[in-house]
Amino acid sequence: MRQLTVALAGLGSRGKDTYAKTAKLFPEKMKIVAIADIDPAKVAEVAREYDVPAQRCFSSAEELLAQDKLADLMFITTQDRQHVGHALPALKKGYDLLLEKPVSPKLEECRELLKTAQACGRKVVVCHVLRYTPFYTKLKEILDEGTIGDVVTVMGIENVGYWHQAHSFVRGNWRNSDNSSPMILQKCCHDMDLLLWLTNKTARSVSSFGSTYLFKEEMAPKGAALRCMDGCAAKAGCPFDAEKIYLTDERTGVEKGNTGWPCNILTLHPTPESVREAIEKGPYGRCVYHCDNNVVDHQVVNICMTDGSTISFTMSGFTEQNSRFTKFMGTMGEIVADLHANTIEVQRFGKAPEVIDVSRLSEDFSGHAGGDNRMVEEFLDMLIEGREPARSMTTLEQSMESHYIALAAEKSRLEGGRMVEMEEMRTGDL
Ligand SMILES: NC(=O)c1ccc[n+]([C@@H]2O[C@H](COP(=O)([O-])OP(=O)(O)OC[C@H]3O[C@@H](n4cnc5c(N)ncnc54)[C@H](O)[C@@H]3O)[C@@H](O)[C@H]2O)c1
Numbered sequence: 106m107r108q109l110t111v112a113l114a115g116l117g118s119r120g121k122d123t124y125a126k127t128a129k130l131f132p133e134k135m136k137i138v139a140i141a142d143i144d145p146a147k148v149a150e151v152a153r154e155y156d157v158p159a160q161r162c163f164s165s166a167e168e169l170l171a172q173d174k175l176a177d178l179m180f181i182t183t184q185d186r187q188h189v190g191h192a193l194p195a196l197k198k199g200y201d202l203l204l205e206k207p208v209s210p211k212l213e214e215c216r217e218l219l220k221t222a223q224a225c226g227r228k229v230v231v232c233h234v235l236r237y238t239p240f241y242t243k244l245k246e247i248l249d250e251g252t253i254g255d256v257v258t259v260m261g262i263e264n265v266g267y268w269h270q271a272h273s274f275v276r277g278n279w280r281n282s283d284n285s286s287p288m289i290l291q292k293c294c295h296d297m298d299l300l301l302w303l304t305n306k307t308a309r310s311v312s313s314f315g316s317t318y319l320f321k322e323e324m325a326p327k328g329a330a331l332r333c334m335d336g337c338a339a340k341a342g343c344p345f346d347a348e349k350i351y352l353t354d355e356r357t358g359v360e361k362g363n364t365g366w367p368c369n370i371l372t373l374h375p376t377p378e379s380v381r382e383a384i385e386k387g388p389y390g391r392c393v394y395h396c397d398n399n400v401v402d403h404q405v406v407n408i409c410m411t412d413g414s415t416i417s418f419t420m421s422g423f424t425e426q427n428s429r430f431t432k433f434m435g436t437m438g439e440i441v442a443d444l445h446a447n448t449i450e451v452q453r454f455g456k457a458p459e460v461i462d463v464s465r466l467s468e469d470f471s472g473h474a475g476g477d478n479r480m481v482e483e484f485l486d487m488l489i490e491g492r493e494p495a496r497s498m499t500t501l502e503q504s505m506e507s508h509y510i511a512l513a514a515e516k517s518r519l520e521g522g523r524m525v526e527m528e529e530m531r532t533g534d535l
Pocket residue numbers: 114115116117118119120141142143144147164165166167182183184185187205206207232233234278291473
C-alpha cells in the first residue's frame with residue numbers, strides 16, 4: 106500500500122489534537138513529514154511526537170508554503186480567515202487538501218478557491234466530519250432508500266450548549282465575526298451541508314432572523330465583575346462562571362479529570378493550577394457580559410428548496426446539551442433523528458415505529474460522534490486508491506452550497522430577514 110506524506114499547517118485543537126493523531130491510527134496510510142505553527146511550543150511538541158526533522162518544522166504556514174512541495178497532501182487547520190490564503194498557494198504547488206471549515210466567511214474567497222482547485226485539478230475535501238459518523242451514515246441510508254417517501258419538510262435544531270456558547274462564541278476564538286466568521290457559518294455550515302446531503306435537494310431561497318440576546322453588557326446581572334475570579338457578586342448563580350465551566354463542572358472541569366477540550370484551549374497541558382491561572386489572567390476568565398463578542402446566540406433560518414419543499418433550522422446557545430436533533434417529514438412517514446440519544450426513530454405512516462439504536466452499530470464514537478477519524482481515513486483511501494470521492498465525501502463543489510446558504514442566512518439576518526435568492530450567492534455580482 107502506498108503511504109501518503111502529509112504537511113500540517115496549523116497545530117491547534119484540530120491540527121495537533123485531532124488530525125495529527127490519525128498518523129498513529131493509520132500508520133501504513135500516512136506519515137507527517139512537515140509541520141507549521143506560529144506557536145513554537147506546539148511545533149516542538151508535534152515534532153517530538155511524530156518524529157518530524159527540524160528542517161521540516163516551520164514557524165508559519167507561509168514559511169512552509171514558501172518551500173518546494175514537501176508532501177503529497179496538506180491539512181490546513183489554521184483559523185477561519187486564513188484558510189483560503191493558505192489553500193491557494195498550496196493548490197498551486199500541487200498539494201491535495203484536507204481543508205478545515207468554514208472555507209472562508211468571504212463569498213469572493215469561496216468562489217476563488219473553487220475556481221483555483223478546478224484549474225489545478227487538485228482534490229479538496231472540506232472537513233464536514235459529521236457526514237462520516239455512524240449516525241448520519243445510517244440516516245442517509247434510510248432516507249436514500251425512500252423509507253419515508255419524498256421529504257417535504259425538515260425541522261432541525263443545533264443545540265450549541267450554554268457552556269460551549271460561552272467558551273467559543275463569547276469568550277473564545279469565534280466570538281467576533283470581524284476576526285472569524287458569522288456563527289451561522291462557523292457552527293452551522295455543518296448543518297447546512299448535512300441537510301442538503303441528506304435530502305438530496307438544492308436550495309432556492311433563504312431568510313433568517315437572530316441576534317445576541319444575552320451576552321452583552323446591558324444584560325449583566327447586578328454586581329457582575331469584569332472577570333469571574335475578581336470577586337464577582339453574581340458568581341454563585343451564574344452558569345457561565347469560568348470557574349464552574351473549566352474547574353468544577355462534571356463534564357468539562359479539569360478538577361473532574363477533563364484535561365481535553367475545552368480546558369486544553371486555555372493551556373497546552375491543563376492541570377487545576379494552570380487552568381486556574383488561565384482563568385485568573387486570560388480571555389477565558391472574562392465575564393460573558395463584558396466581552397468583545399458580536400456573534401449571535403440564537404438564529405433561525407428558513408430555506409425553500411427548488412422543488413418547493415422547506416427546511417426550518419434553529420441554532421441556539423441556550424441548551425444543556427451540545428448536539429443535534431432533526432425531524433424529517435415525508436410523504437410516506439417521518440423520522441426523528443436525535444444525535445444526543447444516538448437514536449433514529451422511523452415512523453412509516455400506519456405502521457409500528459422502529460427505533461434504531463446507533464450505539465449498537467459501531468464501537469468508535471470518538472471525535473465528533475466518530476466522524477473525525479473516519480473522514481481522514483476515507484480521504485486517504487480515496488487518494489491511495491486513486492478513486493472518485495465516496496458518497497459521504499464532501500468535495501469543495503458540494504461544500505460551497507452549504508457555505509452559500511449560511512452566508513445567505515447571515516445576509517438576510519443583517520437585512521432584517523429579507524429573502525435572499527441562492528442564485529445571487531452562487532453567481533451574483535460581488
Ligand atoms: N470540522 C470541524 O468540526 C471543526 C471543529 C472545530 C474547529 N474547526 C475549524 O478548524 C479551524 C482550526 O480550529 P482550532 O480549534 O484548531 O483552532 P486553534 O486556534 O486551536 O488552532 C489554529 C492554529 O493555527 C495556528 N496559526 C495561526 N496562524 C498561523 C499561521 N500563519 N501559520 C501556521 N499556523 C498558524 C495557531 O497558532 C493555532 O495553533 C478553524 O477554522 C475552525 O473553525 C472545525
